Amino acid sequence: DAGVIQSPRHEVTEMGQEVTLRCKPISGHNSLFWYRQTMMRGLELLIYFNNNVPIDDSGMPEDRFSAKMPNASFSTLKIQPSEPRDSAVYFCASSFTRQNTEAFFGQGTRLTVV
Amino acid sequence: AQTVTQSQPEMSVQEAETVTLSCTYDTSESDYYLFWYKQPPSRQMILVIRQEAYKQQNATENRFSVNFQKAAKSFSLKISDSQLGDAAMYFCAYRVYSGGGADGLTFGKGTHLIIQP
Numbered sequence: 001d002a003g004v005i006q007s008p009r010h011e012v013t014e015m016g017q018e019v020t021l022r023c024k025p026i027s028g029h030n031s032l033f034w035y036r037q038t039m040m041r042g043l044e045l046l047i048y049f050n051n052n053v054p055i056d057d058s059g060m061p062e063d064r065f066s067a068k069m070p071n072a073s074f075s076t077l078k079i080q081p082s083e084p085r086d087s088a089v090y091f092c093a094s095s096f097t098r099q100n101t102e103a104f105f106g107q108g109t110r111l112t113v114v
Numbered sequence: 115a116q117t118v119t120q121s122q123p124e125m126s127v128q129e130a131e132t133v134t135l136s137c138t139y140d141t142s143e144s145d146y147y148l149f150w151y152k153q154p155p156s157r158q159m160i161l162v163i164r165q166e167a168y169k170q171q172n173a174t175e176n177r178f179s180v181n182f183q184k185a186a187k188s189f190s191l192k193i194s195d196s197q198l199g200d201a202a203m204y205f206c207a208y209r210v211y212s213g214g215g216a217d218g219l220t221f222g223k224g225t226h227l228i229i230q231p
Contacts, residue, residue: 033218033219035218042221042222042223042224043205043219043221043224045218045219045220048217048218055217056217056218059218089157091159093159093219102149102161102164103209103218103219104161105158105159107156107157107158108157108158
């Protein structure tokens with residue numbers, strides 16, 4: 001398996017623009033997670049899905065952030081409009097929805113908003 | 115809310131020596147899972163070791179082992195025979211499994227491990 005695939009690897013955008021991050025989970029996994037990593041706040045869980053259904057989005061910082069999972073093999077995280085403080089590395093991870101399984105992470109997307 | 119604390123922002127060890135990274139957590143749950151992840155400069159998150167809270171035996175993976183003290187809510191990682199390739203950020207993480215399925219991981223702030231040749 002190719003693992004969790006995220007695109008793009010790097011994104012530079014101007015403040016106010018819409019940004020869409022993409023994730024393809026490992027085939028067969030039915031839980032998907034979006035994390036944000038910054039120096040100040042570390043790794044924060046933004047939202048997670050079980051069986052394509054959003055379970056907990058309490059970590060989504062503002063209404064500017066939205067996430068979708070239209071099917072079991074694809075998810076997006078959208079920021080509209082983007083702000084410089086959104087600059088971070090965004091990780092997608094997937095796992096099986098059962099006990100004692102670890103989450104497998106993608107390579108992350110480094111987002112820079114200028 | 116669950117919290118994970120790593121009190122050592124940075125640790126340094128000589129190659130071939132042993133180092134222990136500390137982690138404490140706070141939870142009211144009785145059944146949960148603990149993990150150590152490694153993040154090298156490539157930024158890929160790599161699972162190092164996993165511990166189920168219901169298991170009394172400490173997990174071991176080759177040169178990596180944990181000291182799990184459930185009552186003290188402590189979960190330290192010991193790396194034996196440190197190698198240059200062990201240099202990375204190490205994150206302690208906690209996960210609870212609810213009836214609805216897997217919950218997300220809660221991470222500590224990380225410990226930067228430096229290996230001195």
